Amino acid sequence: MQRNDVMQVLNDPLAQDLMQSNIPVRMAYTGVDGFPRVVPLGFHWNGERFVICTIPSSPKVRALMMNPRIAMTIDTNTFPPHVLLVRGAASIETVDGVPPEYLEASRKQVADGTHNHRAHVGEVVGLRDPAAEPRRAIAEAPGTGIRLTTESHKAHVRAAMEHGPR
Secondary structure, eight states: OOHHHHHHHHTSHHHHHHHHSSOOEEEEEEOTTSOEEEEEEOOEEOSSOEEEEEOTTOHHHHHHHHOOEEEEEEEOSSSSOOEEEEEEEEEEEEEESSOHHHHHHHHHHTTTTSHHHHHHHHHHHHTTSTTSOOOSGGGGSTTEEEEEEEEEEEEEEESSSOOOOO
């Protein structure tokens, strides 16, 4: 698909609804052992690319450095299902501190402005300070984060049981 065709699909109102929902993206990639993996992840859509943040020691980082090809889906469990399918390639960038896109993605999972969200942001932002006491699993590598950015090569959105590209 041409980039304009992909963006037309990603700008479709149904695709936008799915990307703004609190449904995690399910990202498929090939593990270093050659077997497929699918993991649910929080993500941020920046209007051009999907951004997924993780820690440097995450198994998916090493695997995507070897083979950056990915497939993703955001889908509902209602009937008929609403589905956004995306295929592309991931690029990896190491950043200082917690990537701002991580905080953006967390707003969809933990309601923005609530006590739980403020506590979560406080814990995560505290990780930017190397002297901070690690309190969460992502503190495994305080002061660094990985930003996975996807370049979408193909996208399809559907709102009913139609047969589309696979």
